[in-house]
Amino acid sequence: MGLLLKNGEIVTATERYVADVYVAGETIARIGQNLDVPAGTEVIDCTGKFVFPGFIDPHVHIYLPFMGTFARDTYRTASVAALTGGTTTLIEMCCPSRGEDALEGYKLWKSKAEGQSACDYAFHMAVSRFDEGTEAQLREIVADGTTSFKIFLSYKNFFGVTDDEMYQTLKLAHDLGVIVTAHCENAELVGRLQQKLLSEGKTGPEWHEPSRPEVVEMEGTTRFCTFLETTGARGYVVHLSCVPALKAASNAKKRGVKVSVESVLPHFLLDKTMAERPGVQGMKRVMSPPLRQKHNLQALWEALAAGEVDTVGTDHCPFTTEQKLMGKDAFTAIPNGIPGVEERVPLIYTYGVSRGSLSLNRFVDALSTRPAKLFGLYPKKGTIALGSDADLVVYDPAYRGTVSAKTHKTNTDYSGFEGFEVDGRPSLVTVRGEVQVRDGEFVGTIGRGQFLRRKPELPHAD
Numbered sequence: 001m002g003l004l005l006k007n008g009e010i011v012t013a014t015e016r017y018v019a020d021v022y023v024a025g026e027t028i029a030r031i032g033q034n035l036d037v038p039a040g041t042e043v044i045d046c047t048g049k050f051v052f053p054g055f056i057d058p059h060v061h062i063y064l065p066f067m068g069t070f071a072r073d074t075y076r077t078a079s080v081a082a083l084t085g086g087t088t089t090l091i092e093m094c095c096p097s098r099g100e101d102a103l104e105g106y107k108l109w110k111s112k113a114e115g116q117s118a119c120d121y122a123f124h125m126a127v128s129r130f131d132e133g134t135e136a137q138l139r140e141i142v143a144d145g146t147t148s149f150k151i152f153l154s155y156k157n158f159f160g161v162t163d164d165e166m167y168q169t170l171k172l173a174h175d176l177g178v179i180v181t182a183h184c185e186n187a188e189l190v191g192r193l194q195q196k197l198l199s200e201g202k203t204g205p206e207w208h209e210p211s212r213p214e215v216v217e218m219e220g221t222t223r224f225c226t227f228l229e230t231t232g233a234r235g236y237v238v239h240l241s242c243v244p245a246l247k248a249a250s251n252a253k254k255r256g257v258k259v260s261v262e263s264v265l266p267h268f269l270l271d272k273t274m275a276e277r278p279g280v281q282g283m284k285r286v287m288s289p290p291l292r293q294k295h296n297l298q299a300l301w302e303a304l305a306a307g308e309v310d311t312v313g314t315d316h317c318p319f320t321t322e323q324k325l326m327g328k329d330a331f332t333a334i335p336n337g338i339p340g341v342e343e344r345v346p347l348i349y350t351y352g353v354s355r356g357s358l359s360l361n362r363f364v365d366a367l368s369t370r371p372a373k374l375f376g377l378y379p380k381k382g383t384i385a386l387g388s389d390a391d392l393v394v395y396d397p398a399y400r401g402t403v404s405a406k407t408h409k410t411n412t413d414y415s416g417f418e419g420f421e422v423d424g425r426p427s428l429v430t431v432r433g434e435v436q437v438r439d440g441e442f443v444g445t446i447g448r449g450q451f452l453r454r455k456p457e458l459p460h461a462d
């Protein structure tokens with residue numbers, strides 16, 4: 001049975017128009033006015049609603065052993081939360097630590113998703129060590145369709161790489177046609193500042209930001225861009241949070257460095273005072289890079305509108321209140337991360353488009369089309385076009401709601417965005433033609449989600 005989305009306003013990265021979309025099987029078969037469709041087709045009236053391409057979250061953590069504990073979601077919970085919020089593709093950070101075998105880690109991460117996800121998914125493969133066996137393993141992982149890497153300039157001795165390892169990773173990535181995503185903070189400086197603050201008795205969550213000041217992120221971003229320039233590799237700065245780091249990346253772009261920038265939901269909406277709240281309320285908003293002073297939020301919105309910030313991800317990383325309390329005696333022991341996979345689309349729509357000056361086209365571009373293009377998923381994903389996967393989000397702009405842990409699907413007992421109003425919501429969501437969300441509720445199939453095999457971007461012109 002086909003599906004007809006009738007009379008909605010179709011929004012892509014470049015267009016807005018009212019039309020019908022006819023889905024046959026898993027893909028978009030026809031787009032036009034007053035389409036005649038076969039008997040038995042399910043017709044959804046989309047009058048007064050937007051029809052967006054399925055949104056892609058380019059930065060999530062689902063299975064994550066980290067800071068002495070594990071992030072709380074499974075693919076079952078995370079994919080249902082994602083779909084409820086209009087995200088139809090997840091790109092998860094596959095993060096074996098420095099002491100672990102990369103290929104074994106890759107297989108483990110994949111096994112956590114297989115048969116468990118309601119939406120489609122892919123991985124960025126973390127390189128947390130580069131030794132004589134690494135190249136062969138990475139070649140095997142790329143051949144399996146995982147064509148993006150991840151490096152951490154922070155988290156020394158756990159995920160973090162040395163400059164020499166960064167160089168080798170970027171050089172190999174360039175040769176393989178793979179893009180490298182990077183967490184850009186200077187690990188040595190963070191370590192020293194943490195020690196200094198703790199030795200002064202500064203143990204609360206309000207000291208997390210001073211232990212990772214803007215300049216530390218600016219240095220990491222600058223260094224990553226310098227290494228990209230030297231190796232010719234393509235790079236992507238994840239969760240960029242502040243003006244100095246933005247300037248470093250923008251300057252690199254201007255001189256021709258192949259770097260793109262992601263900022264994540266918390267950095268657009270939450271400022272550092274949220275992490276300065278006493279006790280566990282502050283701990284719940286501890287992430288890295290940290291929440292920043294307020295002026296950075298406005299700068300990120302402007303950079304997003306201008307395309308200087310390319311994409312919006314979440315860095316979804318869910319821990320419970322109990323887990324956050326592991327850091328009650330020292331901010332350095334608070335598991336870093338804030339969940340957001342469910343709220344990204346409605347909150348960026350609300351505070352960017354509905355109540356801000358972000359255009360609908362740029363909204364779709366940053367949350368769907370550019371992630372698809374950067375990570376080798378376009379035009380299968382990231383647009384509404386003939387032959388593209390029928391990952392579609394019917395968005396009802398008239399809906400009004402409030403974010404609350406009482407009603408969210410994410411597997412945590414709190415929301416970093418508790419009490420935020422939302423304008424609109426995804427009322428119907430499809431994954432490759434199958435309705436997974438109806439009237440805002442998950443009605444789909446766990447296990448429908450597929451692993452997305454991607455191709456490297458070769459040959460390189462340079």
Ligand code: URP
Binds near residue numbers: 287289317336337338
């Ligand atoms: O605080 C964060 N960002 N937690 C997740 C791990 C990472 O650095 O992305």
Ligand code: ZN
Binds near residue numbers: 183238239288289
């Ligand atoms: Zn990170």
Ligand code: ZN
Binds near residue numbers: 059093315
């Ligand atoms: Zn992350």
